Amino acid sequence: MSIAADPTAADRSAPSGQPAPAREGAIEIDGITKVYDTKGQRTLAVEDVSLEIEPGEFVVLIGRSGCGKSTLLRTLAGLQAPTDGAIRISGQSLYSPEGKAVPEVIGDLGFVFQDANLLPWRSVWKNIALPLEVQRMSRPDRRRRAEELGELSGLSEFLDHLPRQLSGGMRQRVAIMRALAPEPSILLMDEPFSALDAITRDELNMALQLIWLEFRKTVVLVTHSITEAAFLADKIVLLSPHPGRLQKVIKVDFPRPRPLELTKDDAFQSLVAELRTELGE
Amino acid sequence: MTMTNRDDASPVRSMAPAEGGRSLRELLDTYLTWITTPLLLLAFIALWKLYVVVLDISPFMLPPPEAVALALVELLQEPFFWNFFRITVTEILVGFGLAVVVGAGLGILLGRSKLFERIASPFIVASQVTPKVALMPLFLLWMGFGMQSKIAMVVLLSFFPVMKATILGVRSIGSEQRDLFTVIRAPVWKRLLSLDVPAVLPYLLTGIETASVLAVTGAIVGEYLGGNEGLGAMVVMTLNAMRVDQMFATIVALAIFGFLFYAVIASIRKIAVPWHDSAQND
Numbered sequence A: 001m002s003i004a005a006d007p008t009a010a011d012r013s014a015p016s017g018q019p020a021p022a023r024e025g026a027i028e029i030d031g032i033t034k035v036y037d038t039k040g041q042r043t044l045a046v047e048d049v050s051l052e053i054e055p056g057e058f059v060v061l062i063g064r065s066g067c068g069k070s071t072l073l074r075t076l077a078g079l080q081a082p083t084d085g086a087i088r089i090s091g092q093s094l095y096s097p098e099g100k101a102v103p104e105v106i107g108d109l110g111f112v113f114q115d116a117n118l119l120p121w122r123s124v125w126k127n128i129a130l131p132l133e134v135q136r137m138s139r140p141d142r143r144r145r146a147e148e149l150g151e152l153s154g155l156s157e158f159l160d161h162l163p164r165q166l167s168g169g170m171r172q173r174v175a176i177m178r179a180l181a182p183e184p185s186i187l188l189m190d191e192p193f194s195a196l197d198a199i200t201r202d203e204l205n206m207a208l209q210l211i212w213l214e215f216r217k218t219v220v221l222v223t224h225s226i227t228e229a230a231f232l233a234d235k236i237v238l239l240s241p242h243p244g245r246l247q248k249v250i251k252v253d254f255p256r257p258r259p260l261e262l263t264k265d266d267a268f269q270s271l272v273a274e275l276r277t278e279l280g281e
Numbered sequence B: 001m002t003m004t005n006r007d008d009a010s011p012v013r014s015m016a017p018a019e020g021g022r023s024l025r026e027l028l029d030t031y032l033t034w035i036t037t038p039l040l041l042l043a044f045i046a047l048w049k050l051y052v053v054v055l056d057i058s059p060f061m062l063p064p065p066e067a068v069a070l071a072l073v074e075l076l077q078e079p080f081f082w083n084f085f086r087i088t089v090t091e092i093l094v095g096f097g098l099a100v101v102v103g104a105g106l107g108i109l110l111g112r113s114k115l116f117e118r119i120a121s122p123f124i125v126a127s128q129v130t131p132k133v134a135l136m137p138l139f140l141l142w143m144g145f146g147m148q149s150k151i152a153m154v155v156l157l158s159f160f161p162v163m164k165a166t167i168l169g170v171r172s173i174g175s176e177q178r179d180l181f182t183v184i185r186a187p188v189w190k191r192l193l194s195l196d197v198p199a200v201l202p203y204l205l206t207g208i209e210t211a212s213v214l215a216v217t218g219a220i221v222g223e224y225l226g227g228n229e230g231l232g233a234m235v236v237m238t239l240n241a242m243r244v245d246q247m248f249a250t251i252v253a254l255a256i257f258g259f260l261f262y263a264v265i266a267s268i269r270k271i272a273v274p275w276h277d278s279a280q281n282d
């Protein structure tokens, strides 16, 4: 199915009828520090990171392994409170003063895990519809929504398959569709394609770009691939290791939709070179 | 621009066999045990017969196979046999059911809480290293010679594998799977129903299979040691009456029941967890 030609594309992104707050989908990260304290051993994973993310922006977090990317993303997802600092999602505080994630705020987030993280006992469509069950959507409605998303991601024929019958790339598509199913305004992704081969990865990067162009969600994606970062991002955020600090923010404004051939472009290559230098590779 | 791609869109497992039709080899592979089992059984009976005839074994030591078969046919027509059979089966099924409930309940509790497990584990280990059969006289003293004491023995013998397997199952749930349910804001009941139960099921089934074997053992041992009802007691009674052929027939009947019971339990796997590796044929 063609994304660009979908006539309903425009009005699916913003549910009509209710006036959305102006900053829906914005993320404000304000002086986040995260210390892990396990069995007396303290690890300073992230130190004093501040960042503003605009609604609908595609942000890529990049940095060496162990520099606190996952920590930052999990903190954004409401999975672990920061040791210090505050996060506001669409203008609302994500954590209460006691460090508990506020349910209504998490409800606006979708999360894609590194290894798809599908439930192996559920068929593809039931995996996609899992978040909708929590919202008490009726079964026919859930099925319809899964079919819609299946069509969007080329999974239509496989809705009744089990995850074990799919390739790694397909499973990751399912994971993305599951995150999008409840129509969150923010999509968080932790190295979603790092376990895939290069060709599948290119395909999924392209697919993700097209999905993003249609829905215009705010995306925060973690990767350690420089090419992936340069290809996808509006804004690349570099983290320096030990402890994870904000090193640099680089704006990327290649026009969209970006074709895969962009990676051979001179401007693209020089951006890649710059990122390499920054990361000390 | 479409998002589907030829390479990625084909499910890995739907690859058809290279050549059409099933080869002889595949057929043999599928029905192998349908051929080997009866053959081996026949060979066993033939050896038995041969042994008895050649070495001229007294029928009081080892009756020939046809005598056992005859005794079994006779027994199957006796109402008291069926009464004993009913008693033994009741003990097995009730004890086994209780063991599954107790084992799974304790397993979930101990699997979820490390603290709880640390506190409880000395007692649970003690209950297992104690020779359980040695407790039977105690059970007889407390519960009498009826079914209760035997049911208690069945539970004691068979809850442990169920509990162990359940703990393993609960522990097998990855932290990312738990995170997923946090991210989608699933309430506790939804977690239990949609994550814990299905994830534990294949492990639980493994425990239940082991328990089904131990349950039969428990009931028979219980009946050997106390009371005059049930097939276990009947083995002792036929031996005392020097009806060795009937004793063997009783053992054969027990073996057949044990086998069928296990087969039924094991076949649940294919229906209950078709998604799990353990339910795959290849």
Ligand SMILES: Nc1ncnc2c1ncn2[C@@H]1O[C@H](COP(=O)(O)OP(=O)(O)O)[C@@H](O)[C@H]1O
Residues within 6 Å of the ligand: A036, A037, A038, A043, A044, A045, A063, A064, A065, A066, A067, A068, A069, A070, A071, A072
């Ligand atoms: N749950 C945890 N407990 C203790 N230390 C942790 C935990 N998670 C991550 N860390 C440590 O925090 C640092 C950052 O980890 P992480 O955020 O996973 O980095 P990245 O995703 O960039 O590879 C690492 O030094 C790691 O060892």
Ligand SMILES: [Mg+2]
Residues within 6 Å of the ligand: A069, A070, A071
């Ligand atoms: Mg990581």
